[in-house]
Amino acid sequence: MSKSPEDALKAVAKTSSKGRELAIRIVSALVLIAVVLVITMLPDHRPFLVMLSVGVALLCIEWGLMMAPNISGRISVAVALAAISALFVGFLGHPILSILVLTFGALCAGLYAYRLHVGWLDAAYGAMYIGWPAIVIMWLHQSNNGTLWVLFAFLIAWAADSAAFLVGRMVGGPKLWPRYSPNKTWSGFAGGLIAGMLTAGALSDLTGLFKHDISASMVGLLTALATMGGDLWESALKRRFGVKDAGTLIPGHGGLLDRVDGLMFAIVAIGGIRLLVLLGTEI
Template identity: 65%
Template sequence: MSLPSDAKPKKTSRELLFRIASAAVLIPIVLLIIAYGNWAFLLLLSVGVALLAIEWGAMAAPQLSSRMAVAISLAILGGVFTVYLFNMLAGLAVLALGAICAGFYFRYLKGPHLDAAYGAFYIGWPALVLIWLRETHNGVYWVFFAFLIAWAADSAAYLVGKLVGGPKLWRKYSPNKTWSGFAGGMIAGMLTAGTLADLTKLFQSSTAALIVGLLVAFATMGGDLWESMLKRRYGVKDSGTLIPGHGGLLDRVDGLMFAIVAIGGIRWLVMLGTKL
């Protein structure tokens, strides 16, 4: 049953208001915790991992959702704390072992074992990169880059797509996303990176900052599309109902997860001595 034509703008306005209200509450809290770091940042990340694991379990294994959530959380948090206490390579080894164990555990339960293993990697990889990134030199700035560019790109893509419309980006898996929204998100990501670069002085040139913004915005768009494909595979519209106007937490951070990995790769190149 379709909505009356006059109801659609009202529905869109309500969604936008919910998005703005949610962002106004959550963004300052998250940024303050990132800036503070230490135990508060580790606690925020741990809670986020647990919530994402719960949503993943509900999508991938509705009949065994709590068991999958626990298995995935243990695998990821083991890797997160290993990175925090030791180093990234050790954390990756722990995550890989945890993902394998989760897969075998669900094979024993005759459940979706590949989904359990993949869920640990899908959620865990960005979590490990994030804790590593925060602990590097100027780590606060690098994490801010990932979060703010991803938020700007995602918000601009939504607004431009709603206002301009036009041809669909990937109708099969995400019928609401448009090429105009994609372009708006890319431009917003570049402008945000350029502004942040002027404030943080992380890059030697504005051109390098714009390229970083373009790459991270592209990763954000890719992450959003990838999660849309996963939701279609599992037959759900949203990953959950945690955040008003956004659905689940996974719906909110899908692009951010890819953005974090992209920024992590760029940071690693900088640490190797590549001049940007």
């Protein structure tokens, strides 16, 4: 049966809308990536601190809106105070103390949420969830070859995330975790892992940061796995809070948390690898 003119027009409009959405997604991602890379490569750590502080504050606002929309402002402030305080302590060269400050701040945020009769565990977890990657990446940036380590985290995570999206769209196939993230597929998962490994190998050849190709591939694999895990974890969190997106800050992507969910886990993975190197593990 041939389509009616109305059906044909609807199909064209739907295709055009998807193309426009993808274009907005690409442009907004490129702008965000360019800004982040420029600030990351500056020799002064202070602009990087400012960028992180703004990012953490925005993430805390989104967290407050997700977990307690009726009193989001007060929850966001409590979570942000814990995360940003720890970040500044880490910037001053006290990474262990920053972890203690974050833990204490998370407990305070939880107690404050308890007094407001909302999820105290959600508030405490939000501070740890947002604050932990922030202090890890600040520590990475200030370490020896810190810019390279941070770039590894960024570029591998972005490559894995982009490849997973594109391969999943083009190939399709069985769903990865349909209960919480119905759009993600096993083909996209495999594409993301391969992209992460290839990106790590290419970066290692350019920088000489790792001694062996197999080491770079393993770093890429672990970081890409962390990226995928972070993306899935945030999807589960959004389902728990009953929201589709964490926010509307970035055109085509939703909120900032929707954009950096996988990156947050990738940063922690790279931080763990960096710590192993410092402890004398040969990579």
